[in-house]
Amino acid sequence: MNLSNTIEEPERRIKKWLTQLQTFRRSIPLNLSDSTGEDVMSHINEAAYYMSLEKRTYDDLCWHLAEKIQKKTLSEPTIEDIRKKAEEIFKLSKTYDELCWLNAEFDILIKSE
Numbered sequence: 001m002n003l004s005n006t007i008e009e010p011e012r013r014i015k016k017w018l019t020q021l022q023t024f025r026r027s028i029p030l031n032l033s034d035s036t037g038e039d040v041m042s043h044i045n046e047a048a049y050y051m052s053l054e055k056r057t058y059d060d061l062c063w064h065l066a067e068k069i070q071k072k073t074l075s076e077p078t079i080e081d082i083r084k085k086a087e088e089i090f091k092l093s094k095t096y097d098e099l100c101w102l103n104a105e106f107d108i109l110i111k112s113e
Helices: 010-025 037-053 058-073 079-091 096-111
Strands: none
Touching (some): 058 079
C-alpha cells in the first residue's frame, strides 16, 4: 500500500482551505435601497454590539469617528483636522455605546454607497 497516494500534500490542503475560506468570507453588499428602516437599524445595532466587544478606548472611538467624518467631508484631511474633530466629539460627552453606534452607522452607510 502506497501512503503517498492516500495522504494529501500539505500545500494542496492549504490551497483548498484558502479557497474555501475566501468563498465563505465573500461578503454580500448591503443594499439600503431595498432594506426597510428596521433592517438597517438591526445591521447598525449588530455592528455596534460587536464593536463594543472589541473593548476600544473612548479616545480611540472618538478618533475613528472623527477620521471617518473628515474623510467624508474633506478630500485630504490632515492629522490636525482629524484631531480637532476628535476633540469636538470628545467634548460632546457621548456615552461609549453611542460612540460605538455612531461608528457602526458610519461604517454601514459608507459601505452601502
